[in-house]
Amino acid sequence: MKLRIIILLGNFAGWFSRASKQGSGVMVTGRVILKFDSRAAAKLSEHRRVVLISGTNGKTTTTSLVRVALETATEVASNTTGANLFAGVTAALSSNLRAPVAALEVDEMVVPWALAQTKPDLLVLLNLGRDQLDRLSEVRVVAQKWKFAIQAIPAGCRVLADADDPFVVWAARDCPNVTWFSAGSLGHLDASTCPVCGDILIWKDQGSSFLCTCGFGKPSADWVLSAGELHGPLGQRVAISSAIPGVAAHSNAGRAVVVAAMMGVNPEVAARAVAKISSVDGRFGKLRIGKTIFRLLLSKNPASWRETLATSSAGPKQVLLVVNALTQDGRDTSWLWDVDFGPLSGRHVLVTGDRRLDVSARLVVEGIDHQVVKDEAEAAKSFGSGEADLIASYTAFHRLAKSVKKS
Amino acid sequence: MTFTIVHLLPELLGTYGDRGNVDVLSWRLKQRKIQHEVVVVHVGEDVPQGGHLYLLGGGEDDAQIAAKEILDRHGVMRKAINSGAHIFAVCAGFQLLGAVFPASGNREISGLGILPVETFSGDPRSVGELLAEPTIPIATLTGFENHSGQTRFLEESQPLGRVLRGVGNSGDIAEDGIITDQIVATYMHGPALVRNPELADWLLSRIVGEMEPLDASVFTALHDERVKAVK
Ligand SMILES: [Zn+2]
Numbered sequence: 001m002k003l004r005i006i007i008l009l010g011n012f013a014g015w016f017s018r019a020s021k022q023g024s025g026v027m028v029t030g031r032v033i034l035k036f037d038s039r040a041a042a043k044l045s046e047h048r049r050v051v052l053i054s055g056t057n058g059k060t061t062t063t064s065l066v067r068v069a070l071e072t073a074t075e076v077a078s079n080t081t082g083a084n085l086f087a088g089v090t091a092a093l094s095s096n097l098r099a100p101v102a103a104l105e106v107d108e109m110v111v112p113w114a115l116a117q118t119k120p121d122l123l124v125l126l127n128l129g130r131d132q133l134d135r136l137s138e139v140r141v142v143a144q145k146w147k148f149a150i151q152a153i154p155a156g157c158r159v160l161a162d163a164d165d166p167f168v169v170w171a172a173r174d175c176p177n178v179t180w181f182s183a184g185s186l187g188h189l190d191a192s193t194c195p196v197c198g199d200i201l202i203w204k205d206q207g208s209s210f211l212c213t214c215g216f217g218k219p220s221a222d223w224v225l226s227a228g229e230l231h232g233p234l235g236q237r238v239a240i241s242s243a244i245p246g247v248a249a250h251s252n253a254g255r256a257v258v259v260a261a262m263m264g265v266n267p268e269v270a271a272r273a274v275a276k277i278s279s280v281d282g283r284f285g286k287l288r289i290g291k292t293i294f295r296l297l298l299s300k301n302p303a304s305w306r307e308t309l310a311t312s313s314a315g316p317k318q319v320l321l322v323v324n325a326l327t328q329d330g331r332d333t334s335w336l337w338d339v340d341f342g343p344l345s346g347r348h349v350l351v352t353g354d355r356r357l358d359v360s361a362r363l364v365v366e367g368i369d370h371q372v373v374k375d376e377a378e379a380a381k382s383f384g385s386g387e388a389d390l391i392a393s394y395t396a397f398h399r400l401a402k403s404v405k406k407s
Numbered sequence: 408m409t410f411t412i413v414h415l416l417p418e419l420l421g422t423y424g425d426r427g428n429v430d431v432l433s434w435r436l437k438q439r440k441i442q443h444e445v446v447v448v449h450v451g452e453d454v455p456q457g458g459h460l461y462l463l464g465g466g467e468d469d470a471q472i473a474a475k476e477i478l479d480r481h482g483v484m485r486k487a488i489n490s491g492a493h494i495f496a497v498c499a500g501f502q503l504l505g506a507v508f509p510a511s512g513n514r515e516i517s518g519l520g521i522l523p524v525e526t527f528s529g530d531p532r533s534v535g536e537l538l539a540e541p542t543i544p545i546a547t548l549t550g551f552e553n554h555s556g557q558t559r560f561l562e563e564s565q566p567l568g569r570v571l572r573g574v575g576n577s578g579d580i581a582e583d584g585i586i587t588d589q590i591v592a593t594y595m596h597g598p599a600l601v602r603n604p605e606l607a608d609w610l611l612s613r614i615v616g617e618m619e620p621l622d623a624s625v626f627t628a629l630h631d632e633r634v635k636a637v638k
Contacts, residue, residue, distance in 0.1 A: 192419055361601050
């Protein structure tokens with residue numbers, strides 16, 4: 001069957017799935033296409049330039065910002081809903097056949113497949129940290145997968161990698177065509193031992209640099225984001241700002257501008273476009289429940305909770321935590337004890353979700369005053385009129401984000 | 408005498424929220440106004456002798472090996488045991504107290520040899536809720552396990568619990584953990600002492616003697632909810 005007809009079938013199946021309210025339809029479209037042609041992703045990548053984006057945290061935001069940055073110069077096909085497995089990536093490639101460029105978010109474990117299929121121009125590696133330990137593997141296993149994939153990287157593919165993350169550095173440093181990006185860091189929760197030799201890794205300068213006795217260490221970065229300015233290897237200087245709150249969003253904005261520069265797009269123009277984006281895939285979107293206006297924040301793992309709590313502490317005084325432990329959240333809640341909930345101190349804190357008792361126990365020990373409520377509606381009653389932050393784990397966030405998109 | 412809890416090497420053995428066990432023990436002592444201190448031993452610092460309760464958590468292979476080497480130096484763990492200290496160990500911490508434990512690349516690493524157990528690599532990985540009937544007089548034990556090691560006793564020993572759901576030490580034996588006069592070890596993280604308040608108090612009572620009961624309903628509620636969810 002011709003690929004165009006297969007895509008038509010896929011789109012029809014996706015439309016049907018959406019119409020019958022079974023889901024967003026993206027996954028269905030991708031699955032149908034792959035069922036009829038297992039090499040569809042490879043074929044759909046021919047004659048176009050592809051950027052792959054992967055890492056534990058910031059994939060969806062970075063991909064969105066990269067799309068916006070590249071769209072200042074050309075049409076871009078992209079997965080905008082966070083569907084980043086085989087089907088999601090394939091559907092994204094089929095979504096705009098005219099686009100000469102594709103910016104694709106790829107799950108960490110799907111990177112080897114996506115590299116082999118799409119033969120990209122650029123692979124962007126953000127970070128690796130503990131995430132859903134019950135489902136994904138330990139951090140080192142993922143880093144090893146990346147390392148193998150990069151050793152067999154398609155000719156002509158460059159890598160843009162984070163110099164601040166020891167696992168990313170270890171995976172990418174064999175690549176002859178690697179560009180290092182640094183936005184500064186404060187250490188790493190999972191990198192206590194050296195990825196090369198297993199010895200204790202030495203962290204210096206408040207966690208912004210690392211070194212091992214075996215010689216492994218932080219590489220000097222080609223692009224550095226510091227104090228709102230991006231410094232390039234040829235002396236480029238680009239002002240970076242982001243309408244999305246938080247330190248991580250700022251560094252993702254900088255990274256997206258580097259991608260633009262590496263893809264031949266004017267970085268100043270890209271930076272201006274990126275600066276305007278204030279919400280990605282429902283994140284930081286507003287949702288009204290009862291009399292309360294909730295601002296939605298997604299938190300998935302210890303690193304993202306730290307980031308989100310820090311960002312939220314500059315927000316409204318009222319905050320609702322919604323934690324589930326379904327498959328997509330990770331069924332193990334032990335990570336709660338890796339997060340410092342201190343930033344919630346002094347705020348009006350409510351807790352709900354399937355695992356509200358796990359959260360409550362955590363907050364009791366931390367000494368944070370809070371109340372457990374049945375659901376968001378009960379929280380809204382308690383908050384009354386005014387604004388509140390709603391920090392949710394994956395499944396709860398996506399349930400609520402759907403309502404944001406509709407409204 | 409101040410009751411001293413020693414939290415060993417959190418950067419190496421802290422993959423599964425293991426800090427929670429230390430925090431909740433300290434919290435339970437504080438509620439009862441029992442004087443105590445928590446000493447956190449980071450990599451590069453000396454392991455203090457004279458602690459009353461040492462806690463070991465879970466970790467990845469290289470971290471587990473690094474931790475074992477640190478704890479083996481000058482026989483610090485053995486000395487602590489000989490001077491009457493207690494140990495609570497979870498997952499990788501449990502394994503490294505035994506005779507041998509596995510690491511990536513089919514390696515077998517010799518452990519500290521303090522517990523009469525040996526651990527080998529098993530397939531598939533044991534991941535999920537773990538429920539066990541304790542061999543001590545406390546409520547049903549609940550936790551979450553995530554390990555590929557299969558642990559066997561080298562001599563007749565008392566397990567911490569008989570497994571009702573999940574795997575525990577090894578698929579074919581249906582037992583979890585071990586209890587000796589001074590050591591309690593388990594594959595339950597979760598963290599175990601948050602989800603099992605009666606285990607936390609049992610552990611503390613072995614050291615400080617009988618304690619008054621604590622009104623801490625959230626931990627009991629969490630325990631009961633988890634037991635019910637899995638049963
Ligand atoms: Zn090294």
